[in-house]
Amino acid sequence: MDAMEEIRQTFFEECAEQLAELEAGLLAIENGEADSDTVNAVFRAVHSIKGGAGAFSLDELVAFAHIFETTLDELRSNRLDASETVLKVMLRSADALADLVSAARDGGNTDKEKNEALAGELRALVALAKGEEPPAAGAPAASSSSVEYDDGMGDFDFTPVAVDLSELMGDMPGNRFRILFRPHDRLYAKANEASRVIRDLLELGVGTVHCDSSEVPLLPHLDPEGAYLNFTIELETEHSEEKIREVFEFVEFDCELMIEPMEGPIVRQEIDLEGIDPEIAALLSRVSGGEDFNFGSDAFGALEGNDESGEAEDGSEEPNEDLAALLKTASEAESVSDIMAAVAEREPKEEASAEAPAPKAEAAPDKSAETVKAPKAETEKASASAPSPGQTIRVDxxxxxxxxxxxxxxxxxxxxxxxxxxxxxxxxxxxxxxxxxxxxxxxxxxxxxxxxxxxxPVKSVFQRLPRLVREVADISGKSVKLVTEGEWTEVDKTVIERLADPLTHMIRNAIDHGLEKPEDRLAAGKAEEGTVKVAAMHRSGRIVIEISDDGAGINRKKVKEIAGNKGLIPPDANLSDDEIDNLIFLPGFSTASQISQLSGRGVGMDVVKRSIQALGGRVSITSKPGKGSTFTMSLPLTLAVLDGMIVSVGEQTVVVPLTAIIETLQPKKDEVKGFGGDSRLIQVRDAFLPLVDVGRELGYSWEPASATEGVAILVEAENGSRSALLVDAIQGQRQVVIKSLEANYGRVPGIAAATILGDGRVALILDVDAVVATSRVDQSSFFTGMQQAAE
Amino acid sequence: MSEFMLNEPITVALPAVMDLKAAGPLAENLSGFRGMPLNLDASGVEKVGAQCVQILMSVAATWKDDMAPIALVDPSPQFRTGLALLGLTPEAVMEKEITR
Known part of the structure; x- marks a missing residue:
């Protein structure tokens, strides 16, 4: 992989993290659990994606991220309320952003029309926040090509020719800082750019940049991707040091940075206007009074539609606003003559507003100095107290x-x-x-x-669920609330990766089949909005994930009827409720009379069950008519090691997972009772439990083992039911390394995996639940099952 | 290569996008002209990043070290403003010298 491709890959990896952060943040805001840190994190996530995308010229992504970021900035500045409507747009925008990232990564297409409509909604929100008329649909601003975006180096044709507003407004009150910025080569390697950082810095105020090139070597000694330039930026700004540090947030580990307050005025650096379009230069001269051209924040703010320019506290806001509007016109104008026309149109207005600034200030009482300043102070305080992120490394x-x-x-x-x-x-x-x-x-x-x-943490999987639920709810026309619990429950990455598919399918199933239609819910006296709850927890050394809905529950009569019609069960079978519920896991079972877009064709719960079994897991269902259903998935925490009890069965050594074992005992003759056919029960204190002859179940012997000569291991199944496994002897207890039987041989009923013992022999690891379950079925169906599995 | 050609500056057009991706090829390309009079044509530059700027500075210093003529001609406005953000001008880039 070449260096650029590696950087690109890193960018997309980081995008995935930022998108997760974005969605989690928005959901926290939606649930009212957010503070200013959350809002900042959400903003930063979109900002980072935009920055990286710019470096790779992913224009569509940048354009969308830009308007999204602008809207989030309004939210961050408390100018936009985090209402339900606003958050819905934000969440959908997060989804769209994720799609754009995927399309950029995999080269697919995105729904341009949908994104455009969404961008329009975002623009409307920005307009709302600014108290402006929302842009009309189809207006020029609604075209993605007209959305301003920056890639850090791109839009230099106009933007950096900034005007020093002190010429119009007097000296800007503020602090002076000397910033020593020494980029490391990894800053560039991560697709960041020193000039972008410096530009962001200069947006905070007025300043000069000095470049130290003393480390640049002669060409034969130069690493083209090295970092030899160091920069000293003297900045005059009304912002605090924390705000300056925020600019370096994304590169702080990739550069040396020193910020020191300084005394005395900054000697301003002039930009040579030679080479810039003479008409634009003349225009700018007229606006600025023909004096210094310098780097100044407000001009940047004006060009980017950034509202920071509106933070001036007194009447001096007026020329500033006019200038901002003028520069905005200039940036959007197609020809210089357009700009000149705009200047001509504005000149008399400038005079008028200079004469009577007060009435206009009164006309906009909502934007008083206090209301504008307060949230800003809060934001800065929050950013100052934000914890520095823990150090992490990426490992293949x-x-x-x-x-x-x-x-x-x-x-x-x-x-x-x-x-x-x-x-x-x-x-x-x-x-x-x-x-x-x-x-x-x-x-x-x-x-x-x-x-x-x-x-x-399973959070990485859970994070994908809100979007899934939103989409499925949209398609099915149902109103669904998702509740997640235990998202910090940790489990092996392999398990997490393979958890996503079955979980997705089960949630689709819960919404599509589980929840009733809104009108049916209302008729049943339930809330119109259905709830799907996904909870993760550790239980007995396994991870258990429950997916429950508050729908109608399983229609057992219908399920039994279908299973009978399809020949899955004998028509006269006498089944318990539990057994009927579990019929939906049978291959070929599908209750949907119409194949819906959601549940898909033929991909039933049997596939879900098989994929969970392949992970060494189990899935079960409980259902209450009218109250809803709960699917319970139980999975091992890791697929690599297991604490097991080593037992002898026949001539073989078998490992029983320790997590399933409650106790072991030596059966006495009077404790073991026959129970029809070959079945036996064992009395353990006050209870009778089925005694499962492991040797016979696994086919090691045909004769029933003598209960009194063996050892009974009391085990508990996932559903809480207890049984006793009859084995010949216990050898010991140790940790074993799991080797997949499926990958190396094939699936064997009753066996979860294999391991290599200390003496080099292979031992099978027992699937306790499966052995207990098959012991209840007669021998013929057990072999049928084996045959099916072998097929 | 004839005497005549060696005395005539060779004009090399700088790439439009002078970013991280362009840095390696730019250094390699310009190294190939070492010792020859060179005009770097910056008229088509639309973007310029710090890494390409330091290559240009290194090239300027190297040519001076070799006592070969070098010049930066026709810098585009984008090139100028890109340099300005890094605290530089086209002249400052070409003035780069390395004292040993």
């Missing part, structure tokens, strides 16, 4: 996986080594044995730490 996932594999091998070898040492007669109390124990502990710690690198 393959490297982490390789490390995990190696640690897995280390665990196996550590176990093998200690086992062989003991077999060779090593005394348990010897110092070497103590050393082995310490080594085991250390190995386990290394393994835990490596696993922690891969562990991620």
């Amino acid at each position: 996932l393959e490297r982490v996986d390789r490390l995990i594999d190696l640690v897995g091998e280390l665990v196996i070898h550590q176990v093998m080594l200690s086992q062989r040492a003991y077999q060779a007669g090593l005394a348990r109390a010897s110092e070497v044995a103590v050393g082995f124990d310490e080594l085991e502990q250390l190995t386990r710690e290394i393994q835990d730490s490596v696993m922690a690198i891969r562990a991620q």
